[in-house]
Amino acid sequence: MPRYRHRLPQLEGALFITDGGLETTMLFHEGFELPYLSALPLLRDERARAAMRRYFARFADIAAKAGAGLIVDGPTWRASPDWGAKLGYAPAELDAANRASIEFQRAIRDEHEARVSPIVLSGAVGPRGDGYKPGEIMSPAEAERYHAVQIGLFAETEADMVTAYTITNAPEAIGIARAAKAAGIPAVVSFTLETDGRLPTGQALGDAIQEVDAATGEAPAYYMINCAHPSHFADTLAAGGAWLGRLRGLRGNASRKSHAELDESTTLDIGNPAAFGAETAALHRRLGHINVLGGCCGTDHRHIGHVADAVRQAASQAAVSA
Template sequence: MNLAEEYAKRMLIGDGAMGTYLYEKGYSGSYESLNLSDPDLIKTIHREYVEAGSDIIQTNTYAANRIKLAKYQLEEETADINRRGVEAAREASEGRTFVFATIGGIQGLQKMEESEAEIIKAFSEQMDALIKAEPDGIILETFYDLQEITAVIKLAKSKTNLPIIAQVALGEVGVMHGGLPLGEAFKQMTAAGADAVGVNCRMGPYHILRSLEMTPLDENTLYAVHPNASLPDIDDGRFVYQSNPDYFYEKALDFQNQGIGIIGGCCGTTPEHIAQIAAAVKNTVPKKRAAQAVAQKTGQFSIVEPPSTEPSLREKAKQSTTVIVELDPPKKLATSKFVEGAQALYQSGADAVTMADNSLASPRVDNLAMGALVKSMTQARPLLHVACRDRNLIGLQSHLMGINALGIHDILAVTGDPTKVGDFPGATSVYDANSFDLIHLMKEMNKGLSFSGKSLGQNTTFTVGAAFNPNVRNVDRAVQRLEKKITAGADYFMTQPVFGEGQFKEIYEATKHMDVPVYIGIMPLVSSRNAEFLHNEVPGIKLTDTIRQSMAACGEDRALAAEEGIAIAKTLIDEAMEYFNGIYLITPFLRYDITCRLTEYIREKAAVRTEEKSK
């Protein structure tokens, strides 16, 4: 196969996920071993992708190397598993598609026990077995380490003339782990001998597209993308992805316009996603487009006295209109803009500024440190999220004792997004406790008892919030979870962003029996792409068609889109305030100017209502 010739003639459609597709069907363990134990199943899945429109299908050999197979005592089956993987794909294809042998990265973000030499030896063994089975090409995917993938590209070039597609997984938008720009990674992979380079896994279409927009694309280089369906969520202990095939139709066109000629899917994608990609771009020609840069601004701040003691956020929301505003801690070390934003929000009328605990499993400046800065340098009231993901019970108790020692008493207890979502997917998710356990444990600390039941010497004074996702099919079932959280000790609830105008009454009716305030989440949108990303890729958030159309009508005019987002948020606030005293504003991209305006709007609206009632 001459990949460059095929690429020049037409867009090439890849296939979708194998591992998560098998996972959804109830399979576990080594998916690659199914090449031996149930080859008909693997062939059936390959055929589904062929029928969906794939031009290239990948063998079920992603983790079929000796090191990873050893976890299942299958290392001696390495050669057979890889050989049968190619044969199964070839038999399923029946000559209708190209068959590329898949080799996945071995090194994650954690240090491996195996030496570098042992890892290369494992790659070599797998590669020999695959090449012997005569695929049409080789695809390297989900490599976190640039040194590893360039070594494997060179290894492949020393063994075969087959075309090589090499794909990395990114740490953040536009950069690999360690901060290496994607463009530099592409250059090094191409120099090592890759015939096509690209990005797969870790991110959905939105963030991979953003990464490409930030990256200069060489006119003579072939590019491939295989995004995840969305960010993953956890449902009853299982990873799940948004069901959004239609979204992939639009994004395939965006990728094509960005200069990408090979488009498929990774985790969470199915034959339905591939069918949409094929419907959008199959038999059309790749395009070329220049990259765009993104600029950031910084600000100054003033130091003021810390706040005085106030009623709890539970009591406040029971008595009058109360506003909590989320301001995520920065991902970089500069903190002045954040502190400036916290003070500005206070001056606009925010009752508390809440800080997430490494939301979406991406590291930020520690929210305890930021809470301490906010408390000492502004008049804002800090409300800290505490997630169970990153700390065992020892760490959780220590963290909470530190929070109490700093005089911070407002906490939102959350289980935490799985590490697979974030910048360090190889990191361990601890989950010694979940949000229910954490709420209970904090209430025990309020009695002066540690997690082990021993005395702490004095009581903590935490007021504990809990999360509520009303964007579900069955709100009543979600409310049953709230009732369990109340039993555990929750003092109030903060919801995911709500975008359905008729939804507020439904939430009110479902929760009005509870003697616990609900802070309704309102997230102002800043662009159509922001809206589509939230709707299609972020678990627990759904936008109405009307809102998406309104944002899309703004086109690329950022100022117009921001104003439209504010107008939509005001409409949602108007209805929310008919039913709830508590409003929870979520600041987009540290744009506190937007949430300041909305906070002021809420205060003005509340003042008018109070005046009307007094007449």
């Protein structure tokens, strides 16, 4: 039985930590091969599963120290039908792998929930195409049909929610939100942004959020930003707007490079973990309703540890000032 599907605890405003860049950590720090940058095949390898357990344990440590909740995603960002076919999975094998991911995540919750609570299980969903380029944009109806396969499967598991990461365009987000609504599972939509704070399509973030909400009856539980450095979207958030209240999470990249630059990079740019933590915490401090904080490409437990420390220090200083 899903534990929090009908009442997501992060909507109540307390701090929640997420992990960092699972794929980049497994590839560059742990040395595993990730075809098409998909971590899904790691579930087949016990050595890789052990590495992922260690990986998530570090974020549980951070959440425990911060007195925060934890959101645990799995290695399913590239585990939808098209990506599964590229990876060599038959449809039944892909279904089994997605289910196995949620079971893996549930075991992580079982291991750590005595010291970290609540721990929310999220089925990670990715774009049908490239996460950096919108490419050929599906209609909302096409996107709903495509993503309904993976989302419907997650709805049959103990997943509390689904989170669609690195979404480049509003029509795909609309389809994802509709598919989740039809399946009866909460969905979070996380858009990726370019260095100018806009979606890869050129659309403003606020306009994209408003478009999705208008087309779905505000179906997403909330919105996030991921796969962009905090400096890329700080001005966008400072400009504000009514849509800002729908934004609840940030998972930034470690690097300040553009998507085009990262696409051509053969080495991992981890940036400055302390500065990343300070910049993310500053956005949280300015916009207190943004309470789901973590990282994306290039980040690991060091970056998220600095985020949690900076948030805690700011809270302590505010308490002293009061």
